[in-house]
Amino acid sequence: MTAIDTDNAPFERPIASELRRGMADCMPVLLGIIPYALVLGAQASQKGLTVAEVPLMTGLNFAGGSEFAAIQLWTSPPHVALIAAITFLVNSRHLLMGAALAPYLRHLPKRKALPALFVMTDESWALGLADAKARMARGLEPAFSLPYYIGTAVIFYFSWIFFTTLGAALGPVLGDVEAYGFDMAFPAVFLVLMRGMWKGFRAARPWLVSLVVAALTYLFVPGAWFVGAGAVSGLIAAYLLAGDQ
């Protein structure tokens, strides 16, 4: 060991081991993410996105739910404003997630916190927050381990880009996915995501309003208005029903 190594050791070693700990903890979750990524890439290529455009979307946007919604609604040329609005609605949960994480980020300067939030996903947020609560219980300072969180997020980030691109490259080989039933993967993914958000029937009433309004709009109004109509009706219902939960 050189003098420099010894000097740096107390700082570098915990960071490297925290990174590795994060990477290890995200592995089981990663297994569940890979199939989504492949399905998203394949469906994107069916909708006409190129093998260059898919990693551009998944690398810059990096929020799976909104990418599934965007691809589902994708046309050529795309409805730019509709897709941006839907992206906001699907990802509005990030506002709550960021607010929940904020008390744990007080020890970080904004120049570190803001880039770290670029890679915040449901998964790395949940892992990072759970880890912070566990560290706090053990009296560790700071409770939120940035390298641990970055370890989880980096693996998700590069895996997401890699496997969506792979899906896009393999998509044309698979042919018309609707001929088999692969298109049912989307509702399946969405329904499982919603089960994860399930907090009982009363809390889910706005979803029912959304479903009914969106379905009726789809049947009677041409175009993609059903998404906006359904989403907005559900939000109004959530607002009106809020007092009563």
Add this chain to the structure above:
Amino acid sequence: MVDPLVLLTIVLMASVTYATRIGGYLLLRNRTLSPKATAVMEAAPGCVLISVIAPNFVANNPADLIGIAVTLLAATRFSMLPTVAIGVIATGLLRHFLG
């Protein structure tokens, strides 16, 4: 390889998404949301997801309608991967046999 309108759509999506990621941290860190605002934000992702897939619930052929019912049932019981497999295989078979 990259269409300008596609690029614009992707850049807008990315900007909107990043705004949601930093917005909660920057704006809400020192505030508490009203119960109504919290209820709306908690319901929002589900409202959007169900609206996007609403056409599947009013499909015009029995194979797809039974397919979505089977998928919904699977989603209440199984994790992601089995649910996707059941939904895809059931719908594929139903389309094959029911036309």
